[in-house]
Amino acid sequence: MTTFATPSSTTAPASTETSVAQTWGLVARFANPAELMHAAEAVRKAGYRYWDCHSPFPVHGIDHAMGISRTILPVVVFGAGAAGCTLGFLLQSFTNSYDFSIWAMVWVTGYPFLISGKPLLSFPAFVPVMFELTILLSALTTAFGMLAFNQLPELYHPLLKHPGFGRATDDRFFISIEARDPQFLRSKTGEFLKSLGASSVEVVES
Amino acid sequence: MSASSSMQGNTVPASGMDNTIESPGQRAPLVLGTGDFHTVTNQVCRVTEHPSVPMAWYVAFGVSLMLLGALGIAVNYLIFTGVGVWGLNNPVMWAFDITNFVFWVGIGHAGTLISAILFLFRQKWRTGINRFAEAMTIFAVICAGIFPGIHVGRVWFAYWLFPIPNQMEMWPQFRSPLLWDVFAVSTYFTVSLVFWYIGLIPDLATLRDRAKGTIQQFAYGLFALGWRGSARHWHRYEVAYLLLAALATPLVLSVHSVVSFDFAVSQLPGWHTTIFPPYFVAGAIFSGFAMVVTLAVPARELFGLKDLITMRHLDNMNKVILVTGCMVGYAYSMEFFIAWYSGAPYEQFTFINRAFGQYWWAYWIMVSCNVITPQLFWFKKVRTSIPAMFVLSLFVNVGMWFERYVIIVSSLANDFLPTSWDEFIPTWVDIATMLGAFGLFGVLFLLFCRYLPMIAIAEVKSVMPEANPHWEGYAKGHAHHGGAHHGHGGASAGSQPAFQDPRPGQP
Numbered sequence: 001m002t003t004f005a006t007p008s009s010t011t012a013p014a015s016t017e018t019s020v021a022q023t024w025g026l027v028a029r030f031a032n033p034a035e036l037m038h039a040a041e042a043v044r045k046a047g048y049r050y051w052d053c054h055s056p057f058p059v060h061g062i063d064h065a066m067g068i069s070r071t072i073l074p075v076v077v078f079g080a081g082a083a084g085c086t087l088g089f090l091l092q093s094f095t096n097s098y099d100f101s102i103w104a105m106v107w108v109t110g111y112p113f114l115i116s117g118k119p120l121l122s123f124p125a126f127v128p129v130m131f132e133l134t135i136l137l138s139a140l141t142t143a144f145g146m147l148a149f150n151q152l153p154e155l156y157h158p159l160l161k162h163p164g165f166g167r168a169t170d171d172r173f174f175i176s177i178e179a180r181d182p183q184f185l186r187s188k189t190g191e192f193l194k195s196l197g198a199s200s201v202e203v204v205e206s
Numbered sequence: 207m208s209a210s211s212s213m214q215g216n217t218v219p220a221s222g223m224d225n226t227i228e229s230p231g232q233r234a235p236l237v238l239g240t241g242d243f244h245t246v247t248n249q250v251c252r253v254t255e256h257p258s259v260p261m262a263w264y265v266a267f268g269v270s271l272m273l274l275g276a277l278g279i280a281v282n283y284l285i286f287t288g289v290g291v292w293g294l295n296n297p298v299m300w301a302f303d304i305t306n307f308v309f310w311v312g313i314g315h316a317g318t319l320i321s322a323i324l325f326l327f328r329q330k331w332r333t334g335i336n337r338f339a340e341a342m343t344i345f346a347v348i349c350a351g352i353f354p355g356i357h358v359g360r361v362w363f364a365y366w367l368f369p370i371p372n373q374m375e376m377w378p379q380f381r382s383p384l385l386w387d388v389f390a391v392s393t394y395f396t397v398s399l400v401f402w403y404i405g406l407i408p409d410l411a412t413l414r415d416r417a418k419g420t421i422q423q424f425a426y427g428l429f430a431l432g433w434r435g436s437a438r439h440w441h442r443y444e445v446a447y448l449l450l451a452a453l454a455t456p457l458v459l460s461v462h463s464v465v466s467f468d469f470a471v472s473q474l475p476g477w478h479t480t481i482f483p484p485y486f487v488a489g490a491i492f493s494g495f496a497m498v499v500t501l502a503v504p505a506r507e508l509f510g511l512k513d514l515i516t517m518r519h520l521d522n523m524n525k526v527i528l529v530t531g532c533m534v535g536y537a538y539s540m541e542f543f544i545a546w547y548s549g550a551p552y553e554q555f556t557f558i559n560r561a562f563g564q565y566w567w568a569y570w571i572m573v574s575c576n577v578i579t580p581q582l583f584w585f586k587k588v589r590t591s592i593p594a595m596f597v598l599s600l601f602v603n604v605g606m607w608f609e610r611y612v613i614i615v616s617s618l619a620n621d622f623l624p625t626s627w628d629e630f631i632p633t634w635v636d637i638a639t640m641l642g643a644f645g646l647f648g649v650l651f652l653l654f655c656r657y658l659p660m661i662a663i664a665e666v667k668s669v670m671p672e673a674n675p676h677w678e679g680y681a682k683g684h685a686h687h688g689g690a691h692h693g694h695g696g697a698s699a700g701s702q703p704a705f706q707d708p709r710p711g712q713p
Contacts, residue, residue, distance in 0.1 A: 057440075108375075142449045145446070
């Protein structure tokens with residue numbers, strides 16, 4: 001909220017503790033993607049853990065600069081696709097080829113259809129629906145998996161309250177460092193962000 | 207773009223400049239009139255934020271609403287009376303209903319092609335048009351979905367299409383292409399909707415952060431899901447977007463293939479053809495791109511988006527129309543060749559009858575609109591002329607509707623037995639339903655234009671040269687977006703509109 005002012009070096013650790021209790025972290029503004037990326041590299045090298053970059057579009061190479069490890073989302077999606085394919089085959093072969101009963105919320109029985117002399121288990125005819133269910137489950141898992149890994153929806157967040165941060169979805173570039181980071185010290189971290197070329201460093205209240 | 211401006215690397219491409227010129231070694235700019243992210247945000251958001259819209263929007267909305275009313279009347283009359291109110295007869299049991307269904311599903315395909323296939327091919331120009339092309343896909347599939355739903359006659363049993371346990375202990379017949387179609391189209395709709403929404407999240411966050419009214423803040427905020435541009439989020443977001451594109455690509459090719467199976471798997475001459483799946487897919491992309499041009503031309507004029515949907519975008523789309531039009535023309539001639547080459551008399555009769563029989567006029571409308579007039583796109587003057595491309599895109603829309611009409615009706619009307627031949631004559635209900643679907647599409651599309659970002663703001667920004675952290679302008683210490691100055695010094699700076707930040711108290 002308040003513009004970061006260089007605190008005196010006599011700040012006692014006790015008062016830092018109390019300020020940390022009300023402080024969510026610091027947010028520093030950078031001029032453009034290039035400066036954001038250089039600063040991100042420096043923050044990673046300084047050993048911070050709970051920090052993030054904010055930009056209106058994905059900055060190419062920022063994940064490498066920040067040291068973000070690759071998401072496991074594709075593995076999860078592959079599993080979902082395989083499940084969809086299997087489900088498609090089981091659904092069709094059960095409903096069209098066999099007459100035993102299974103429990104699926106209610107007791108249901110298969111119904112062997114004999115159509116134009118085609119075999120009861122006519123695998124080629126089942127391929128389109130298996131394909132569609134593979135895609136359907138994979139796509140839904142991709143979308144909801146991405147949101148889940150990102151912990152979205154998160155309609156309340158201290159940063160969203162912070163005035164000026166709204167431009168992060170427009171044309172501005174920010175680095176935020178959270179107060180819960182073991183290395184976080186309001187004065188030291190603020191100075192550090194300033195030294196990386198931030199045009200402003202502000203305290204975000206929780 | 208002159209060589210000197212490219213070497214400087216920080217000169218803004220002038221608003222309205224001709225970016226269709228191919229210059230080896232240089233990338234044509236895709237965003238004109240600005241080198242500034244904030245200007246792009248303003249250009250897109252002012253459409254939704256402005257308290258009023260152009261009068262043409264109200265006129266179009268009024269006309270669409272009236273057509274939607276006609277659809278409501280026609281569909282209700284059909285449901286309360288029965289499918290006999292349509293002009294169907296024996297043997298023509300499918301006519302306008304399935305023609306409209308295939309037409310609308312086909313329209314949708316261009317949206318997915320632009321959003322998924324062009325994404326995989328790294329065609330950066332897609333970012334200017336993908337958002338509203340995807341919206342077009344969703345609304346077109348909604349229009350398409352009406353027709354199979356109402357043509358079953360007893361609409362209240364439409365749930366029989368899905369494998370739901372029931373007291374009759376019966377299941378759908380999965381060996382039927384009609385059921386493949388149910389799965390293909392519903393999957394297509396779901397995946398398109400998810401893809402579109404995932405793309406919308408960052409832009410909804412932009413609208414949320416700019417919104418001044420409480421209702422807008424709440425509505426955009428709710429659907430933006432708390433997006434805050436986090437790089438950790440962007441990382442998973444980009445992976446998810448790539449995965450969705452990779453999943454949607456085979457899906458879009460499969461959907462119209464499955465639609466074509468509705469015909470190709472049957473025994474009817476004129477339908478029983480192995481060329482149908484690729485022929486239908488090419489036709490779908492052809493008609494869809496024509497619809498994108500039909501919608502993009504007025505939209506960029508009305509809402510002042512000419513610097514984002516540039517002439518280069520339109521030129522590229524017209525090239526796609528030309529290519530797919532030639533593919534469709536090839537398919538038409540190959541159908542004739544195979545009819546002759548197969549030696550099957552029924553097949554030969556069907557195709558001669560198509561061109562010279564009772565539906566000759568529909569056939570020749572189809573050939574002129576789909577094969578002959580798009581050849582004008584060989585000329586760059588035509589490809590870059592707004593009136594010419596608008597008229598030609600309308601021709602393609604008409605031609606592709608008639609293609610489906612010819613395939614369905616002319617094949618059914620004159621089948622194996624001359625004693626059962628008949629002619630299909632549409633009733634007013636047929637025509638009201640067909641026009642009404644355009645009304646539904648128009649209402650949905652116009653509401654989308656008014657309340658949602660018509661252009662993918664975040665994606666457009668990411669293809670600007672300034673988005674690259676290694677852009678040469680930054681190496682020179684050219685602080686591009688920091689501070690209050692918006693001017694860029696170059697000769698074109700004077701042509702930029704002076705946008706003011708609408709929010710008070712911003713540094």
